Amino acid sequence: MHPSLGSLRWSGSGGCSCSRRTKDEEPGVPEVNPRTSEDDDPGPDAPDEWLIYRGTGEPHDGIGALPGPPPWRDFDGGPLVEPGPAAESSSARRLGAYRHMAQLHRPGAEELEIVNAALYLRRPLLVTGDPGAGKSTLAHAVAYELGLGRVLRWPVVSRSVLGDGLYRYDAIARLQDTQIARDTRGTTTPGGIGSYLRLGPLGTALLPTAKPRVLLIDELDKSDIDLPNDLLNVLEEGEFTIPELERIADREPEVEVLTDDGAKVTVRDGLIRCRAFPFVVLTSNGERDFPAPLLRRCVSLELGRPDHKRLATVVRAHLGEEAARSGDDLIQAFLSRSRSELLATDQLLNAIYLTHYAAQPTRDRIADLLIQALDRPR
Template sequence: MKFNGTADYVATEDLTVAVNAAVTLERPLLVKGEPGTGKTELARQVAMSLGLPLVEWHVKSTTKAQQGLYEYDAVSRLRDSQLGDERVHEVKNYIRKGKLWQAFEADTKVVLLIDEIDKADIEFPNDLLQELDRMEFHVYETGETIRARQRPVVIITSNNEKELPDAFLRRCFFHYIRFPEAETLQRIVAVHFPRIKETLLAEALTQFYEIRETPGLKKKPSTSEVLDWLKLILAEDLTPADLKRDPRQLLPKLHGALLKNEQDVALFERLAFMARAGR
């Protein structure tokens, strides 16, 4: 069972090594990187490449670890008891299976994505230590123990918004997705826009990297944002000459696809003003 990337996902050598190492070790793969570098998509492509079903658990700030196991709906059971519903005698009717339960009871091996784990409370990763380590958990309401029929391939993503506990990190295989170099980014673009002209791509990527490297930029544009930008450029049928930035403001054409806050737009306007004043 080896991951080598897919036709729709350009995986660097170090990323494929990380995925395959995690699969071999049967440990969760913790993937960090800038937002928009393909961390979530990686899990989908790993599942596709290995021919495995995908179970996705998208974590929010309000998500609790228990929700990944199961939830007991005591309120519905109380209401049904008041209404004389026969379902009330079977507690299993009020147990809602979480994503880990679904992955554990699957007939075949699955890929389990725990997406953006750093969004949740700091205790969230610690609360999953035993379940991810032993691949089992206890359901107190029914007295049963749920064990994984086959150990899933677990991929956990983080945008590095908060530090994760050492005990959790120790149980993971770690990989940081660096922002792609120009050659890798060209390969990524070729997957999405195979007919784009080389001269247009060269001009667009030159400007893109110049923008990313601008000192003082609050949010650097990501891989997904450059793909959006190129899609707009192709839709508008712009030429390399059209992409040349106006020295009076330095903002790139269709800059709303790349710059996502007013501070960064103001930064380029300020740089243009300073350049004019220095003439």
């Protein structure tokens, strides 16, 4: 047994403790509300040798040390396809121009443990918290530190259905091209069916790759009531089929389709099955409850309100050390107000950035205009 696996045991209350799990115990799904105090820093001497994601903000190749999956999460999709492209500008915007400064404050011990539990168990990570708590940023932080490339993002709205995340087939465009080819008497040729198929972010994440892709399913609580249930089978089985390709598999067993990255991959017999289960981050603002079957398939993490050290680190990562020092009074005021008002961290960043160019008393007035309670009546 890998030494780190022996250090995990899920207690009946859903917590994580450092003792060996006996073979009679069932693996569970923890749900943790991390502490947000400054004492939550695990410190340099913490027993964190099992951690793959360390929250340091420094890229490393630790993903290679991730042990094999549990038998019930072992997938055998193939043949392997090329890894996705490198991280893009969206991750740089999320993590900040001074993102290397994230090493000045690591996430809390429990947050690190739960993120790593999702990596080890190949389970989706369900992250809940107030707007601006850093739920979406967590996916970019993991992808950046572990070198997992571009984050695949699926922003969910009330009209979203499972098919949006898996793939899109443009049958109308194919029909139009066929009609044009007929009208021009063969001077133009419509493309094959693969020219009209494009994998969505979820479909691309499930392609068989050597390393896991990172998939962000953002604001799942805004979805239609059916979407969480529709996700169950795909997240459990790590595969899905494309009926349009299954129907022609006897004539065209291999079809090239576009991915969410814009690359072309070959789909065989209309089936896509993962090899390395993706690191899936489902975010929720807590506006609704999810069905128990979905919760059972996820590792749950609740992000509390950030403390002073965490907010200062966010400001430092985006605006630099000087901005964190000069904006300390705004950070203190933001923390005081957030005890009774719903505020978002990006409001604080906007205020500190803009007030850098304004003198007192204009500075205070601008900060008050930008940092307004999100839950106040309009």
